[in-house]
Amino acid sequence: MSTDPTPAASPADMPQPVDLLAIGAHPDDVEYGMGGTLVRHHHLGYRIGVVDLTRGELGSKGTPELRRQEAAAAAQVYGGAFRVCLDLGDNRVAATEAAVHRLAAIIRVSRPRIVASHLAEERHPDHRAAHELVRRAVFAAALRNLDLDVGDHHIVAATLGFPTDRAIGGDVHIDVTEVWEARLATMQAFASQFEAPTLPIDQRLYGIDDHLALVAARARVQGQAIGVRYAEAFRCDRGVALDDLVAGLGGG
Ligand SMILES: [Zn+2]
Numbered sequence: 102m103s104t105d106p107t108p109a110a111s112p113a114d115m116p117q118p119v120d121l122l123a124i125g126a127h128p129d130d131v132e133y134g135m136g137g138t139l140v141r142h143h144h145l146g147y148r149i150g151v152v153d154l155t156r157g158e159l160g161s162k163g164t165p166e167l168r169r170q171e172a173a174a175a176a177q178v179y180g181g182a183f184r185v186c187l188d189l190g191d192n193r194v195a196a197t198e199a200a201v202h203r204l205a206a207i208i209r210v211s212r213p214r215i216v217a218s219h220l221a222e223e224r225h226p227d228h229r230a231a232h233e234l235v236r237r238a239v240f241a242a243a244l245r246n247l248d249l250d251v252g253d254h255h256i257v258a259a260t261l262g263f264p265t266d267r268a269i270g271g272d273v274h275i276d277v278t279e280v281w282e283a284r285l286a287t288m289q290a291f292a293s294q295f296e297a298p299t300l301p302i303d304q305r306l307y308g309i310d311d312h313l314a315l316v317a318a319r320a321r322v323q324g325q326a327i328g329v330r331y332a333e334a335f336r337c338d339r340g341v342a343l344d345d346l347v348a349g350l351g352g353g
Contacts, residue, residue, distance in 0.1 A: 111173055112151070112181035119150035119182050122213035124204070124235050126194055126227035127157035128172040128186070129291045133316065134263035135217055137277025137284035138333045139179035144280065150211050151176055151184040152204065154231055159191040163293030175290035178283055183211070194227040196234040202249055204238035209252030220262040220269070220336060232262065236338075261335040268319040270326060271334030273341060277320065278330040285313055 121142055123131040131139065131151055139149055153172060156165045163171070169186070176184045185207065189200055208216070218235040219228040241247055245254045261273065277284055288295070288309075295309035317331070324332035343349035 110177070112176040112184040114185060115183060116150060116185060116207045116210040117183050118148065119211050119213050120147040121215045121217065122150045122152065122208065122211055124152045124154065124216065124218040124231065126154050126219060126225065126231040127160070127191065128153045128168050129157070129175070129288070129294055130219070130228070130265055131217075131263075132175050132287040132291070133312075134219070134265045135275075135333050135335075136175075136179070136287035137280050137320070137331065138217075138263075138275045138335075139181075140280040140283040140287065141275060141277055143180040148182045149176075149179055150182050150213065152207060153184070153186040154189050154194050154200075154204075154234070155191045155227065156186055156188055157191055160294065167293050168291070171291045171293060175287045178287045178290065192227060194230040194234065196230060196237050200234055201237045201241050204234060205241035205247075206249045206251045208238060208242035208257065209249060209255045212252070212255050214258045215261065216257050216259075217261040217263055217335065220264050223264070224266050228265065235260065260338045262338075263333065263335050264319070268322040269334050269336070271323065272337040273335045274323060274327045274332040275335070276324070276327065276329040276332050278324070278332075281320075281331050284331075285316075288312065288316065 123135060123139060125131040143149060157168055158165050172184060187203055216235060216239055219231045221229060221232045223229055239257045239260050243254055243256045295312050320331035320333060323334040324330050326332065
């Protein structure tokens with residue numbers, strides 16, 4: 102793994118070809134769920150794109166413009182090639198045909214090999230809806246005879262689901278120990294969202310230190326599953342192939 106990735110420019114606001122496309126319901130969801138995986142794959146030389154389905158405008162902290170700037174800054178930590186917002190409406194995400202086609206068009210233009218988004222069983226309704234929307238958009242993007250005005254049909258190799266409100270036993274675990282500090286920086290970029298708590302700690306609102314501690318606790322639990330300090334875990338919509346059991350599972 103390279104330790105000297107190319108310095109990151111601000112992400113573009115138009116889709117362009119990438120290897121990995123991360124899709125979150127709200128700005129900061131992809132960082133919360135898979136920030137370490139994004140940093141690690143940036144270091145490995147892969148191109149990363151991000152789609153935020155909403156502006157998170159119902160959140161009580163920060164202005165939409167500030168959140169947009171913070172999202173762009175977060176994407177610079179992992180060299181995001183582009184970051185676009187579909188602005189589907191906070192708390193109104195739904196897998197409508199229009200939304201499916203808009204997201205499928207982005208997939209056709211950005212042509213990712215891997216798509217990652219929310220798990221189906223998340224608590225937040227927007228996250229659940231995002232899971233279904235992404236699933237349908239990946240399918241629609243692959244339909245040769247579906248005309249979306251842009252790009253040729255595109256088949257995504259695998260779609261992954263990441264958690265934001267629990268630790269999971271995943272189908273795939275990514276060791277993010279080496280990139281842990283940068284992983285935390287992807288969240289710290291959203292300073293307005295993680296201000297000092299406005300309620301006592303037992304009433305669900307947390308400051309940044311509590312969010313970072315929670316993310317670390319999940320990553321430690323998920324890391325235990327593969328024998329490393331910190332890991333991010335994903336469910337995968339297909340089987341994960343290994344050519345070699347010894348190299349694939351016995352490498353230590
Ligand atoms: Zn969210």
